[in-house]
Amino acid sequence: MEVELRNITKRFGEVVANDGINLTIRGGEVLGLLGENGAGKSTLMNVLSGLYSADDGEILIDGKLVDFQGPGDSIAAGIGMVHQHFMLIPVFTVAENVILGVEPTGKVDYLDLKKARTQVREINEKYGLEVDPDELIENLPVGIQQRVEIIKVLFRSANVIIFDEPTAVLTPQEVIEFFEIVKTLRDAGKAIVFITHKLHEILDISDRIRVLRRGKIVGEGDPITITKTELAEMMVGRPVSFDVVKEPFAPGKVLLDIEDLTVLRENDDVAVDGIDLKIRSGEVVGVAGVQGNGQSALIEALTGLTRVAGGTVRFMDKDITRASTRARHRMGFAHIPEDRHRMGMITKFTIAENMVLDTYYDARFSKRRVMNWPKVYENSARVAADYDVRMTSVHDTAGHLSGGNQQKMVVARELSRETKFLIAAQPTRGLDVGSIEYIHSRIINARDTGDGVLFVSSEIDEIMALSDRIVVMFEGRIVAEFDATTETPDKNTIGLAMAGAVA
Numbered sequence: 001m002e003v004e005l006r007n008i009t010k011r012f013g014e015v016v017a018n019d020g021i022n023l024t025i026r027g028g029e030v031l032g033l034l035g036e037n038g039a040g041k042s043t044l045m046n047v048l049s050g051l052y053s054a055d056d057g058e059i060l061i062d063g064k065l066v067d068f069q070g071p072g073d074s075i076a077a078g079i080g081m082v083h084q085h086f087m088l089i090p091v092f093t094v095a096e097n098v099i100l101g102v103e104p105t106g107k108v109d110y111l112d113l114k115k116a117r118t119q120v121r122e123i124n125e126k127y128g129l130e131v132d133p134d135e136l137i138e139n140l141p142v143g144i145q146q147r148v149e150i151i152k153v154l155f156r157s158a159n160v161i162i163f164d165e166p167t168a169v170l171t172p173q174e175v176i177e178f179f180e181i182v183k184t185l186r187d188a189g190k191a192i193v194f195i196t197h198k199l200h201e202i203l204d205i206s207d208r209i210r211v212l213r214r215g216k217i218v219g220e221g222d223p224i225t226i227t228k229t230e231l232a233e234m235m236v237g238r239p240v241s242f243d244v245v246k247e248p249f250a251p252g253k254v255l256l257d258i259e260d261l262t263v264l265r266e267n268d269d270v271a272v273d274g275i276d277l278k279i280r281s282g283e284v285v286g287v288a289g290v291q292g293n294g295q296s297a298l299i300e301a302l303t304g305l306t307r308v309a310g311g312t313v314r315f316m317d318k319d320i321t322r323a324s325t326r327a328r329h330r331m332g333f334a335h336i337p338e339d340r341h342r343m344g345m346i347t348k349f350t351i352a353e354n355m356v357l358d359t360y361y362d363a364r365f366s367k368r369r370v371m372n373w374p375k376v377y378e379n380s381a382r383v384a385a386d387y388d389v390r391m392t393s394v395h396d397t398a399g400h401l402s403g404g405n406q407q408k409m410v411v412a413r414e415l416s417r418e419t420k421f422l423i424a425a426q427p428t429r430g431l432d433v434g435s436i437e438y439i440h441s442r443i444i445n446a447r448d449t450g451d452g453v454l455f456v457s458s459e460i461d462e463i464m465a466l467s468d469r470i471v472v473m474f475e476g477r478i479v480a481e482f483d484a485t486t487e488t489p490d491k492n493t494i495g496l497a498m499a500g501a502v503a
């Protein structure tokens with residue numbers, strides 16, 4: 001099967017989301033589509049899946065012109081899309097979700113769930129998906145829910161499968177498993193479109209690469225020969241540096257002193273199991289680890305968001321083990337939380353409101369409980385500009401910003417005051433290279449101006465790029481430590497420690 005997109009143009013008001021795009025998609029091949037947030041990737045695929053109708057251009061399938069009036073036509077033509085946000089019903093089972101909309105009925109008018117279950121099992125078998133048709137969606141981890149979406153499109157006999165940023169929600173281990181599934185689908189002759197803004201992923205899985213920027217195809221590459229640097233430049237439209245520029249390592253005295261810290265989960269399982277760690281001024285300590293090994297609990301304990309079960313935490317020689325979050329904030333703690341939507345911002349608030357979420361009570365912004373809004377607006381406009389938050393105005397709803405700009409807004413709020421200690425969790429997850437480069441430079445700037453930095457990431461490359469010292473967490477303990485100022489630790493050794501294999 002071959003799908004050809006010819007000269008596709010799609011506008012939203014003033015915005016030209018797709019600008020005369022030509023693209024061919026072939027069976028037995030993974031086409032990697034790379035582009036920053038807002039480049040037009042989802043729009044193009046929504047045109048192909050019949051959700052949007054293009055303003056101009058045509059779609060040909062095996063040389064024949066098609067005219068999609070809606071998603072039904074696209075599905076009937078063999079095109080299936082796995083959306084960025086899954087479209088599953090949590091209280092339904094896998095099989096019930098799979099047959100939604102195409103309910104195979106028996107002679108009388110009732111759902112033939114038994115047949116659906118059998119078909120789900122067959123698809124499972126054929127592509128090695130291992131999903132229980134009778135499990136409720138809400139009981140399944142994200143990685144398995146994604147497989148349900150795959151089963152859904154296969155159930156509808158898709159020959160072209162579009163994945164819109166499929167790895168954004170996956171753990172590193174789930175990504176590996178997902179890539180295996182993609183290869184199986186490709187080898188079975190399916191045409192795969194794989195959308196991402198992550199350079200290493202596009203190089204790992206694609207047979208052919210196209211780069212999209214501002215609605216246009218701006219480049220292509222052979223995954224075997226093209227480099228990350230070349231791809232990044234095509235994607236962003238300017239050279240991007242992967243090397244983080246830092247001042248020489250010159251740590252000061254110990255700022256944060258963690259002794260024998262133990263933190264329990266809600267169900268009383270041990271999340272952090274007696275950790276000792278000292279972090280000095282002017283030093284970045286990177287905590288590497290596969291998610292779920294206690295990193296989140298450690299950060300919640302250090303920011304005062306959760307209670308400590310044992311041990312002590314001292315900050316500048318003061319016991320803060322039980323200090324409130326606001327007290328820590330006033331001592332100069334800054335926190336870039338792991339989940340910006342849940343803990344870093346209020347998506348329905350404006351940018352200006354979000355910028356004072358933790359300082360609204362400050363004398364600069366309010367007096368006797370009355371907000372000085374002009375002051376808030378003026379301050380947030382200045383800070384947003386300083387931190388390169390791309391927006392129309394500070395009165396924009398924060399939730400409407402792109403992910404990268406939301407994160408820059410959080411970083412701006414946290415770092416645009418006198419800080420002494422920065423705690424950053426997965427600070428660049430899901431962001432495009434331009435924003436990653438920017439946020440890294442801000443973290444390093446905090447370190448270079450004397451802050452202590454504790455930063456958690458599940459990306460080994462990011463840990464290696466930023467850290468002066470690397471500790472690896474596994475099952476609540478620090479299982480390995482590397483001094484990155486005197487040696488370059490081996491990536492494999494860190495990876496093995498993350499998996500719990502410590503000599």
Ligand SMILES: Nc1ncnc2c1ncn2[C@@H]1O[C@H](COP(=O)(O)OP(=O)(O)O)[C@@H](O)[C@H]1O
Nearest residue numbers: 012015017035036037038039040041042043044
């Ligand atoms: N439904 C829509 N209404 C208005 N503008 C949209 C809509 N969908 C996308 N856009 C705009 O079109 C451009 C491309 O967006 P999108 O295709 O989602 O990019 P990507 O998937 O590459 O991040 C962006 O400027 C975006 O704001």
Ligand SMILES: [Mg+2]
Nearest residue numbers: 041042043164
């Ligand atoms: Mg998109």
